[in-house]
Amino acid sequence: MTEPFSFRLIKTDGAARRGEFxxxxxxxxxxxxxxxxxxxxxxxLMPDDVRTTGAEIVLGNTYHLMLRPGAERIAALxxxxxxxxxxxxxxxxxxxxxxxxxxxxxxxxxRGVTFRSHLDGAMVALSxxxxxxxxxxxxxxxxxxxxxxxxxxxxAEDIARAMELSLxxxxxxxRSFESHAREGHALFAIVQGGDDxxxxxxxxxxxxxxxxxxYAIGGLAVGEPQEVMLKVVAETAPILPAERPRYLMGVxxxxxxxxxxxxxxxxxxxxxxTRNGRHGMAFTRFGAINLANxxxxxxPRPLDEQSxxxxxxxxxxxxxxxxxxxxxxxxxVLLSTINLAYYQELMAGMREAIAGRKFSEFQAAAVAQWDxxxxxxxxx
Amino acid sequence: MTEPFSFRLIKTDGAARRGEFxxxxxxxxxxxxxxxxxxxxxxxLMPDDVRTTGAEIVLGNTYHLMLRPGAERIAALxxxxxxxxxxxxxxxxxxxxxxxxxxxxxxxxxRGVTFRSHLDGAMVALSxxxxxxxxxxxxxxxxxxxxxxxxxxxxAEDIARAMELSLxxxxxxxRSFESHAREGHALFAIVQGGDDxxxxxxxxxxxxxxxxxxYAIGGLAVGEPQEVMLKVVAETAPILPAERPRYLMGVxxxxxxxxxxxxxxxxxxxxxxTRNGRHGMAFTRFGAINLANxxxxxxPRPLDEQSxxxxxxxxxxxxxxxxxxxxxxxxxVLLSTINLAYYQELMAGMREAIAGRKFSEFQAAAVAQWDxxxxxxxxx
Numbered sequence: 182m183t184e185p186f187s188f189r190l191i192k193t194d195g196a197a198r199r200g201e202f203x204x205x206x207x208x209x210x211x212x213x214x215x216x217x218x219x220x221x222x223x224x225x226l227m228p229d230d231v232r233t234t235g236a237e238i239v240l241g242n243t244y245h246l247m248l249r250p251g252a253e254r255i256a257a258l259x260x261x262x263x264x265x266x267x268x269x270x271x272x273x274x275x276x277x278x279x280x281x282x283x284x285x286x287x288x289x290x291x292r293g294v295t296f297r298s299h300l301d302g303a304m305v306a307l308s309x310x311x312x313x314x315x316x317x318x319x320x321x322x323x324x325x326x327x328x329x330x331x332x333x334x335x336x337a338e339d340i341a342r343a344m345e346l347s348l349x350x351x352x353x354x355x356r357s358f359e360s361h362a363r364e365g366h367a368l369f370a371i372v373q374g375g376d377d378x379x380x381x382x383x384x385x386x387x388x389x390x391x392x393x394x395x396y397a398i399g400g401l402a403v404g405e406p407q408e409v410m411l412k413v414v415a416e417t418a419p420i421l422p423a424e425r426p427r428y429l430m431g432v433x434x435x436x437x438x439x440x441x442x443x444x445x446x447x448x449x450x451x452x453x454x455t456r457n458g459r460h461g462m463a464f465t466r467f468g469a470i471n472l473a474n475x476x477x478x479x480x481p482r483p484l485d486e487q488s489x490x491x492x493x494x495x496x497x498x499x500x501x502x503x504x505x506x507x508x509x510x511x512x513x514v515l516l517s518t519i520n521l522a523y524y525q526e527l528m529a530g531m532r533e534a535i536a537g538r539k540f541s542e543f544q545a546a547a548v549a550q551w552d553x554x555x556x557x558x559x560x561x
Numbered sequence: 562m563t564e565p566f567s568f569r570l571i572k573t574d575g576a577a578r579r580g581e582f583x584x585x586x587x588x589x590x591x592x593x594x595x596x597x598x599x600x601x602x603x604x605x606l607m608p609d610d611v612r613t614t615g616a617e618i619v620l621g622n623t624y625h626l627m628l629r630p631g632a633e634r635i636a637a638l639x640x641x642x643x644x645x646x647x648x649x650x651x652x653x654x655x656x657x658x659x660x661x662x663x664x665x666x667x668x669x670x671x672r673g674v675t676f677r678s679h680l681d682g683a684m685v686a687l688s689x690x691x692x693x694x695x696x697x698x699x700x701x702x703x704x705x706x707x708x709x710x711x712x713x714x715x716x717a718e719d720i721a722r723a724m725e726l727s728l729x730x731x732x733x734x735x736r737s738f739e740s741h742a743r744e745g746h747a748l749f750a751i752v753q754g755g756d757d758x759x760x761x762x763x764x765x766x767x768x769x770x771x772x773x774x775x776y777a778i779g780g781l782a783v784g785e786p787q788e789v790m791l792k793v794v795a796e797t798a799p800i801l802p803a804e805r806p807r808y809l810m811g812v813x814x815x816x817x818x819x820x821x822x823x824x825x826x827x828x829x830x831x832x833x834x835t836r837n838g839r840h841g842m843a844f845t846r847f848g849a850i851n852l853a854n855x856x857x858x859x860x861p862r863p864l865d866e867q868s869x870x871x872x873x874x875x876x877x878x879x880x881x882x883x884x885x886x887x888x889x890x891x892x893x894v895l896l897s898t899i900n901l902a903y904y905q906e907l908m909a910g911m912r913e914a915i916a917g918r919k920f921s922e923f924q925a926a927a928v929a930q931w932d933x934x935x936x937x938x939x940x941x
Contacts, residue, residue: 221883225890227872250858250883258861258879266875478630481638492607495646499638503601503630510605510890 186367188426192536196445199535204270204322205365211447214524215240221265224455225514228266235525238270240450244279248298252318260320273321275312278330309353317361326354328371333405340375344384347373367394376409378416385420396421397428411440418445442531454520459513461505464520468551476558477502490522566747568806572916576825579915584650584702585745591827594904595620601645604835605894608646615905618650620830624659628678632698640700653701655692658710689733697741706734708751713785720755724764727753747774756789758796765800776801777808798825822911834900839893841885844900848931856938857882870902
C-alpha cells in the first residue's frame, strides 16, 4: 500500500528548514531543487543522468504537456512517469504561468482562462477543475492549483483582483482534487499578492485555513528586484504552517536559493541551470562561468576538480569552450548536466549545514567563494 | 611498451572476413563500424554512451579539427583522446574529403590543396605532409593519406588524374609518416579511381607495392548507384593484401554494410546513424522507422524490445515521436544512441556469422526482417 503524502521537519536553523517529504514515488530531502522537465524531458538529459546529478524530483509543465502530446494521451500510455521513464516523484505546475507567458489571445474570467495554443493556434480552455484533471491524468505526485499569475510591476488593483480570484480557484481546485483523490498524491496552494505584503498575508492566511498539503509562493521572479522577492518570502513564509512544505516557484540563481532557504523555503524549480547550460554558461562553486569566452580556449583544467559529479571533473574548459563555439549538442548536454549537479551539490550543502546548525557559516563560505570568482586564467 | 599496430585475420566465410586489429589504445574486432566524431564529439553522446553502444573505435575529422580548435591546440591539451575523453582507438581522416565537400575556393596542385575555411574565410593549405603532421598532433591511432576525392560522375580524364595524384601523395604521406613514426600507430593508403575498374586496379596494385598497414577504398558513396559501389568493392578488395585491414570510407546504410562485408571489407564509418537520428529516423532490425510519423503517436511499444541496448528497449515509440515533434534535444540523443547501437549489433551479428561460416544465412535473415518491415501499427 502506498503511503499517504507527508512532510516531516527534521531540523531548523533560524528560519532555514531541513525536512523530508514522502510521495507515492519516493522520498525527497528538503531543501530540494527540482529540474524542469518542460515537455516530458529535462532538456538533453537521459533520466538516469538526471538522477546522477542528485535530483530526487522533477517538475513537469501542464501547459506544454496538455497541448502536446495531450494529457489523455499520456494517461493512456501509463502516465508521465512511465512516458518519460522517470521513476521518482514529479510535481506538475497548473499551467497558469505558461498561459501568461507563452500564449496570446487570453480571455480570463471567473470560470477560468481561454487561450490560443502557441503550437497550432487552437483555442484551449483551462479551469481550476480541468487543471486538476490534467494533473491527475499525468499522474503527478504533487499537483498545483490553477492561479492567475501577473507580471510585475502591476497595479494594486490588478494584484488584489488576481489574488482574490486565485483564492477562489484554490477552493475549487481543492474540491476537484478531493474527487480525484489518489493515495500518496498532494495538492499545493499558491500564495499570490504581488509585491503587496498585506495581500500576500491575506492570501497565505486564507489558504492556510483551507488546509493544503503544501504551499507555494507564486508570482515572483517575474521581473521584480531580488530584494522585493526576498522581502515577500521573508514576510510570507512565517505565516504558512510550519508542518507543511513551502515551495518558491520559478526561482532561481544559486544566490536566490540560499537567501530563500534562509527565509524558510523548502522547494524550488528553475530553468536557469539547463537554459543557461544550453547557452554556454556554467554554474560552479566559483560563480557563473561563460565557456564561450576565449580565455578558456587553451585551459586544460576541468570546471571544478573537486566536484562530486564526474562531468565537472572530467572535461577540460578548453573542450567545453570548443563544444560551445562549435554549437555541438554535447556542449549543451554536458553544461546542463554540470549545472544541475552544481545546484544539487548546493542543496545538499544547505541540507547538511542546516542539520548541523551551520547555515550562516555555509552561506558565508559559499558567497565568499563566488566573490573570489573563477580560477585565475592560465597564461597561454 | 606499446604493441606495434597489427592485424590478424581470424576466419573467412567466402570473401567475408572476421579479424582483429591492435592499436596503441586497444583492440578492435572486425568487421567494425566507426561512429563519426566530426568536431571532437560523436554528436550528442557522452563518450561512455558511445562505448555502451558497442563502439571500439571512433573517427575524427582532420578538416574540422585543424580549423577549430586547431591541431596544435589539441596537441598542447594532450591529444584528441584526452581532449574528447575517449580512451579507445581513433582513426582520423586526412581532410581531403571535407575540403571537397565543405570549402569553396579550392586550388589544387601537385603540392597540395589550398582552400577557404568555411568557418572564417581564412585561406588554409593542406599538403600530404601537413595532413600527416596534423594527424600526429591529434594522436590518431590510424592516420589516412591525403588524397584527391572527386564527386561522381566525373570524366575519365579527371578520375585518372586524381588517382595518379593520390598515388604520388600516398608516397609522400608514407615518407612523412615514417618521420613521425609512433609505436602502435598506423597509416592507411586510399585506393582511388572512381568507377573505372582498370584505374582502381592500378591504384590498388601500386599502393600494395608501397606496403601500407591498411588500405581504404575512397571516392565511393559520393553519388553513384549502390551497384556501382559494390562492383568497385568486389573488384578492388581481392587485389589488396589479405593480411591488411580494408576500410570502405563513408559507407553506409545497413544494407551497404552487409553487402560490403560480403565482398571483403573490414571497416566502415558513416554519419547516417547519428545524422538520421537527429532527424527523427531510427535504424532497427525492422528497417528504418520515421518517428515523426503520426502512426507512432499512441504506440506504447519500444523500437525493439529484443535489442541488446536499453534505449531501444525502454522508451516508447510514442515518447520518441513526441520528442521528435517537439524538437527536443533528448530525441536526437536517444535516436543517435539507438541507431549506433543497432549498427554495432549488426556488426556483431556479422562477426559471429563469419566465425560460424553462416554469413549467407545471417544476411538472408537480416534482409528478410527488413523486408517484412516494421511491427504493424497499433490501432488507436
